[in-house]
Amino acid sequence: MFDIGSITGRLFQGKPKASDVIQGEVPNCHLAGAATAVAATCGDRLARLFHPVDTRSYSVSLYCHNQTFGRFVRKTIVVSKEFYVRPSGELLFGAAPLLSANPARAALWWPLLEKAVALLNKGYGHFATGGTAHHALSLLLGLPPCHRKIRAAEADRLWRETVAHIGARRPVVLSTFPATSARLYRYTQVIPDHCYAVVGLWERKRGQRMIRLRNPWGEVTPVRYADEGHGVFTMPWDEAVSLFSIWSSVSDPR
Structure with a gap:
């Protein structure tokens, strides 16, 4: 009602x-x-x-x-x-x-x-x-859309592209695989067929790349990583590459 x-x-x-x-x-x-x-x-x-x-x-x-x-x-x-x-x-x-x-x-x-x-x-x-x-x-x-399939073989290139887009203040969203891939997410609390916003990323001293994401539900984060509040969590880039299927952003028309 x-x-x-x-x-x-x-x-x-x-x-x-x-x-x-x-x-x-x-x-x-x-x-x-x-x-x-x-x-x-x-x-x-x-x-x-x-x-x-x-x-x-x-x-x-x-x-x-x-x-x-x-x-x-x-x-x-x-x-x-x-x-x-x-x-x-x-x-x-x-x-x-x-x-x-x-x-x-x-x-x-x-x-x-x-x-x-x-x-x-x-x-x-x-x-x-x-x-x-x-x-x-x-x-x-009002900028042209762009998106990529996320492939493990291209993880380094996509990381560099993500860093460049965030540095240029062009937002990035990662999408999970469709519901038919639900088994991939069993017991993870990662939602299939769902979009997560990139809200931060950095590289640690030993070269480990980290990405901070937010579930727009404002809740429900992966069980393996700390819930940072409001649906935010941080995971290694390599794991994100295995869990997400589509990378979305916008292009600079210039």
């Missing part, structure tokens, strides 16, 4: 943060993962997508690829602060942390963004067809 309610809170609490994103009851991890990665990598660009219209609504800018002109065109969607809510008052779809416990400290940009993408595509039912993280990143940044 659900109702429609007007929510309160601020658009941003300081700068956009990866932890602001909580995926709700729709299968849109591609968008939630992309929003998380953008917030972690280039939050200032994310903040520029939103503008207040009045006390009850915001305009949200998205970038749609125009096939005729071969470029991205900005579309503005006006979104009200009315959302589907549970009887408890919690959001049914994209959630804002602290919304129920402390509305004054809630960041509303993620549920507003999710609603804008739903309106662009004629409703939340659009998310039932799934999507890809690289196209979601393009929708937010």
Whole structure:
């Protein structure tokens, strides 16, 4: 059961943060993962997508690829602060942390963004067809999408590319294998057919490469690695290569 309610809170609490994103009851991890990665990598660009219209609504800018002109065109969607809510008052779809416990400290940009993408595509039912993280990143940044299959033989090259993209403030999302590969993830708490945002990476003194990821659910992390809070965990790059199938980002058009 659900109702429609007007929510309160601020658009941003300081700068956009990866932890602001909580995926709700729709299968849109591609968008939630992309929003998380953008917030972690280039939050200032994310903040520029939103503008207040009045006390009850915001305009949200998205970038749609125009096939005729071969470029991205900005579309503005006006979104009200009315959302589907549970009887408890919690959001049914994209959630804002602290919304129920402390509305004054809630960041509303993620549920507003999710609603804008739903309106662009004629409703939340659009998310039932799934999507890809690289196209979601393009929708937010207006840059050409790019993606790679993750192969162990190309792990070194892909590591260098990931370092270059994060250094250039271009977000990266990793996707796991489809549900038919569920056996690969048995007892790991890694979710098949799911998107994880890259929120950090570094190389240790002995050359071990580490990557920090975030599950946009805001919870459920691999049992082998410490839960760092808000769905964040760190694992060796070599293991990530074996568990993830698709690398997604955007290209610099220059």
